Amino acid sequence: MADAALVDNRRALIAVIAAVTAMAVSLSLSIPLVSLLMEKRGYGSDVIGLMGALPALSFLLASPVVPACTRVVGSGKMLWGSLILAALSIWALSWSDNIYFWFFLRLMIGLSMAVLFLISETWLNKIAREKTRGRTIAIYISSMTCGFAFGPVLINFLGAEGSLPFIVSSLIVMSAGFAFLIVGDRFPDLGEKSSYSIFSFIKIAPMISAATLLVAFFDGSVLTLLPVYGVKNGQALEMAVLMTSALLAGNILLQLPIGWLADRFDRTKVILGCGIVGVLGALILPFVVLEPYLLWPLLVIWGGGVVGTYTIALVVMGQVFKGGDLITATAAVGMLWGLGSLFGPVLAGVAMEVVKPHGMPLTFAAACLLFVLVAASHLRRSRKA
Missing domain, CATH: 1.20.1250.20 (MFS general substrate transporter like domains)
Known part of the structure; x- marks a missing residue:
């Protein structure tokens, strides 16, 4: 059996x-x-x-x-x-x-x-x-x-x-x-009722919620606007387009090592580390945007680290929520993802116009910093518990 x-x-x-x-x-x-x-x-x-x-x-x-x-x-x-x-x-x-x-x-x-x-x-x-x-x-x-x-x-x-x-x-x-x-007819039984609502999820799981909003912001704005940012800072169009490819390469290559770390060490510490990578990457980007030997490794590590926050958020969600609570948690994450994807590009686009030419990475650095604060608060509470 x-x-x-x-x-x-x-x-x-x-x-x-x-x-x-x-x-x-x-x-x-x-x-x-x-x-x-x-x-x-x-x-x-x-x-x-x-x-x-x-x-x-x-x-x-x-x-x-x-x-x-x-x-x-x-x-x-x-x-x-x-x-x-x-x-x-x-x-x-x-x-x-x-x-x-x-x-x-x-x-x-x-x-x-x-x-x-x-x-x-x-x-x-x-x-x-x-x-x-x-x-x-x-x-x-x-x-x-x-x-x-x-x-x-x-x-x-x-x-x-x-x-x-x-x-x-x-x-x-x-x-x-x-x-x-x-799988034939062996689809999951997701018929159990949840003990809480989607809208109470943010209060119950602030770290997972913050990670979802962060990566939705990243996916909707940074991946979209990065080529524009590169051109505005003197990159050739062909190279600026490749900047997005470097971010995606980091997403693909680094998730398995990050997942391995999550299976070996405290998952809150791993997600906190990914958030710190997000802050540092956004702050360093303006200084290396025209330095190819530094830019490409930075983009790979930055992209992998930021998306790693969502990877670990899903891991923690599966660890904490079971039964009917799990699909409610996943639905709440989907709603937050829609919210971040909808408003992220608008916010980053406005930032690029208001704070020229580095408004986009600075805005994202601020978003990552907020996430780091939420994750650090979660780590402190879990230690006290």
């Missing part, structure tokens, strides 16, 4: 990681594609930016209702439904040029994203063993980041015109269904 359960858990781990990676590839292919096509058709950057904010808005709106819907419908039907909705919505982007239709479709894609990611992360934490939880979550984050990094590369092969890119993106989403076929 124990061996059978172990095999089922391994199949589930493979299914979750494969499905989320496929969704990441598809999203990172279709989202820039929509922006490029809108720009070619003469839409302003304000409309394009609004379109780009819709997935974050979907997370913000959908996350509070996912736990209740999962209890009623079941996790398996919710996961299959999210795949079908995402695939159809992405394919439908090629049916019409109507901008209002595209806005509706992007909301549907964001909704399917919210369902898939929230249930998958709950499932992952539910089956992860405590001894290797850090490494398991790290593999998940690294694989998902690989997916997001690979999607834009496909645009170079598929082009940005016609129906083909959208059809391929839709098929990539549906390929995640093969991962779910591996």
Whole structure:
């Protein structure tokens, strides 16, 4: 029986990681594609930016209702439904040029994203063993980041015109269904009720909440604005674009070592260390932005360290919350992620205009410092307890 359960858990781990990676590839292919096509058709950057904010808005709106819907419908039907909705919505982007239709479709894609990611992360934490939880979550984050990094590369092969890119993106989403076929009908039972609400989660778990907001801010603003920051500070356009690639490389390469540290040492100390890396990286960036031998290693370490805060936050969440509380905690994290992704780019963009030319890294340094204070406070309380 124990061996059978172990095999089922391994199949589930493979299914979750494969499905989320496929969704990441598809999203990172279709989202820039929509922006490029809108720009070619003469839409302003304000409309394009609004379109780009819709997935974050979907997370913000959908996350509070996912736990209740999962209890009623079941996790398996919710996961299959999210795949079908995402695939159809992405394919439908090629049916019409109507901008209002595209806005509706992007909301549907964001909704399917919210369902898939929230249930998958709950499932992952539910089956992860405590001894290797850090490494398991790290593999998940690294694989998902690989997916997001690979999607834009496909645009170079598929082009940005016609129906083909959208059809391929839709098929990539549906390929995640093969991962779910591996587990048969052994989807997680997430029907237990939680002992608290999503909105009380911030008070219960301030460190996890702060880490989520921080990395959503990083993902939505720093990754987006870093090439602009590089150009404004004298980098050639080609090199400025590669700065984002260096950050992503850090996200991919350093999560497993960070997960290993989380399995060996006090997890609050590890997440605190990641936050300090975030502060230092943001403060050092203005001094090395034109020094390639210093810039590239800094970006790799900085990107890996900042995203490491979210990796450890998920690890701690799976360690602390169980049963129905776990999906409520994951839904709360999804809502916070939507909030950070929605307002982060606006805040960083304004900072770049007000404090020229280093407003973006200074704003992020302040955000990281706030997180470090929250993590340090959590460490003090846990020592007293």
